[in-house]
Amino acid sequence: MPLFSVLKHHAFARGLGVFALACAGLPWAQAQDAGxxxxxxxxxxxxxEAVQKSQPPGANLRMQAEVGPLDSRLRLAVCGNIEPHLPAGSRLWGRSRVGLRCVDGVTRWNITLPLVVKATGKAWVMRGHVAAGAMVTEADVMESEVDWAEDASPVLADRTLWVGQTASRLLSTGQTLRQGMVKPAQVFQAGASVRVLAQGPGFQVSSQAQALSAGVVGQLARVRMENGRVASGVVLDVRTVKIEL
Known part of the structure; x- marks a missing residue:
């Protein structure tokens, strides 16, 4: 196979022009490395260019990307049109790959290079340890600059997504709060006495009821009213269920 070389493509014009000059008169190995x-x-x-468009909606992150080197033993055929692309299953986030493919050549080839993308911004970080099942409060966290792309799990940047919820596993000092680390708190068991807040257009009525299912904040729970009627409502807190009429 001939010595690695490529023809100019609109996205590669400047770099390959430099490559042509760098290779002139160089020994074979140096020319290969320059290419x-x-x-x-x-x-x-x-x-x-691509990573600047890949930020999560509403996030204000400093995006950085570093493309790693190609294997120096690689030999590529002449190509008239080379396109960069993101391989299937890859994303511009954390450790990934970026691809280059020949779309106009006698021999079509497709190679990938290692890629590391960092997305630095403010997030909630654990001040200390919180045991599994314990409630996470604002006193347990602090705001800090972290790499959002260090882990594939989304960062819980909105405090309403974690405050008052319970740790789904042991949370350790320095960990960034991410999806899957917390879950809604269970505040009462089936059989507990609860207050039902029935609400309709222009009115609100409060009465007692018995829980027929466990109550998790923000989720539906079934209750039996004093008149025997069974209804479902959203759990507001440790003893309140809200029913929309």
Whole structure:
């Protein structure tokens, strides 16, 4: 297979022009390395533009990406059109891959390069340990700068998504609060006496009832009213169920 070389493509014009100059008169090994580095640099430019558009909605993150080197033993055929792309199953987040493929050449090829994307911004971090099943309060966390992309699980940036909920497992000092680390708190068991807040257009009535299912804040629970009627409502707190009429 001939010495690695490529023709100019709109996304690669500047880098491959440099590659052509760098390879002139160089020994074979140095020319090979210069060509691979030119490809890496152009992949880096494509990724730099792409990651700026990949922020989670509403987040204000500092996005950084680093494309790793190609294997120096790689030999590629001449190509007239090379396209950068994101391989199937990859994303511009954390440790990933970015692809380069030849779409106009005698021999079509498709290669990938290692990629690390960091997304730095404010998030809630544990001040200390919280045992599994214990309620997470504002005193348990502090705001800090972290890499959101360090883990695939989404960051719980909105305090309403975690405050008053319980730890689904042991939470340790320095951990960033992420999805799956907390769950709604169970505040009463089936059989408990609860207050039902029945609400309709222009009125609100309060009465006593017996819980027929466990009560989890924010979720539905079944209750039996004093008149024997069974209804379902949203659990508001440790002893209140709200029913919309």
């Amino acid at each position: 691979l580095e030119a490809l890496r640099l152009e992949a880096q430019r494509w990724v730099n």
